[in-house]
Amino acid sequence: MTGTTTADLDTFARDYYLGRGADDLDLEERQQELSLERLRPFLQGRVLELGFGTGRMAATLLRAGVDTSVVEGSPLLVEEARRRHPHLDVYEGMFESFVPPGPVDTLLAAHVFEHVDDPRSLMVHLRSWLRPGGTLIAVVPNAESLHRRLAVRMGLQPELDTLSPRDHLVGHQRVYTIAGLGDDMRAAGYDVREATGWFLKTVPNSMMLGWPQELIDSLFGISEELDPRQLANIAVVATRE
Numbered sequence: 592m593t594g595t596t597t598a599d600l601d602t603f604a605r606d607y608y609l610g611r612g613a614d615d616l617d618l619e620e621r622q623q624e625l626s627l628e629r630l631r632p633f634l635q636g637r638v639l640e641l642g643f644g645t646g647r648m649a650a651t652l653l654r655a656g657v658d659t660s661v662v663e664g665s666p667l668l669v670e671e672a673r674r675r676h677p678h679l680d681v682y683e684g685m686f687e688s689f690v691p692p693g694p695v696d697t698l699l700a701a702h703v704f705e706h707v708d709d710p711r712s713l714m715v716h717l718r719s720w721l722r723p724g725g726t727l728i729a730v731v732p733n734a735e736s737l738h739r740r741l742a743v744r745m746g747l748q749p750e751l752d753t754l755s756p757r758d759h760l761v762g763h764q765r766v767y768t769i770a771g772l773g774d775d776m777r778a779a780g781y782d783v784r785e786a787t788g789w790f791l792k793t794v795p796n797s798m799m800l801g802w803p804q805e806l807i808d809s810l811f812g813i814s815e816e817l818d819p820r821q822l823a824n825i826a827v828v829a830t831r832e
Contacts, residue, residue: 597685600665603762608645608668613760615796618807620647622790622824623701625811626730627651629787633728633828636696639720641686641703643672648701649679662689687713694722701730704772705763714779721831727781732758733825734766738792757796769820772827781829788819788826 607613624647634657640649643663652659653676660680663669669683682689686703698717704710717727733739734752742748748755752766773783791810792799799807814822 595664595685597664597666601667604665604668607761609671613757614800615757616645618796618799620645621804621807622811623648624651625808626701626789626824626826627655629789629814630699630728630730630826631655631657633726633785634697634699635726638697638699639691639695641698641700641717643668643681644702646672646675648699649676653679662686662691687716691720695720695725696722697726697728699728699730701728702732704729704775705731705765705767708764710765711775711779714776714781718780718831723831725831726784727776727829727831728826729772729776729829730824730826731767731772732763733788733820733823734768734771735820736792736823737821738794738823739766741793742795755795767825769825769827772825773829776827776829780832782832783827783829785828786819786825787828788822788824789814790823791817791821792823 637658637660638652640652640659640661643649643661649659649661649672660682661672662682662684663672664685666683669681672679672681682691698720700717704713707713721727739748739751743751754763754766758766769786773786776783789811791813819825
């Protein structure tokens with residue numbers, strides 16, 4: 592978000608996360624909860640999550656026994672996180688300027704880099720937060736997702752990386768391919784280790800509202816059988832060189 596301030600973040604938090612400003616919020620958050628299954632092997636040591644959002648990811652990490660802390664730029668969400676999780680370390684700060692109190696083992700940046708003005712610069716800054724050999728996990732929406740491929744084939748959007756009305760609604764500035772995200776991370780000084788993905792998405796979220804939960808969860812579960820480049824969400828795991 593260009594020129595974003597803490598007041599802007601509070602407004603977005605109030606309208607979207609706390610005010611449930613999108614009908615598909617539960618669908619998106621369910622994918623974050625389930626994604627722990629894919630991400631757990633990479634969550635080593637103390638994990639710092641970038642952004643609190645609805646709080647469902649932080650709650651999922653805590654329930655799984657992951658040593659978790661959170662940095663959040665919205666004062667409103669910082670207050671909410673501390674209210675819900677009194678024993679959780681919650682740091683208030685903008686990602687671009689924040690410095691943690693000590694080196695971090697693992698950074699979880701779930702749906703961060705599609706929002707920011709300069710992803711590579713932020714990746715360079717985040718690198719300074721990590722201990723040598725520490726891990727950055729970057730989760731982003733996939734430009735090559737099957738539903739985007741179908742949209743191009745049907746003439747509903749011109750290119751795979753064309754931003755949809757929903758992308759604009761939630762503040763996306765870009766979507767990524769696995770190759771493009773890996774290139775950004777290498778340029779920022781990381782050693783890319785692995786890529787994964789989840790959720791077989793064939794149609795836009797708006798068309799999935801009301802689908803049975805069993806079907807939604809199965810579209811996640813089948814992900815392990817498929818090429819990540821077909822899936823809605825991709826994650827690239829890299830370490831500080």
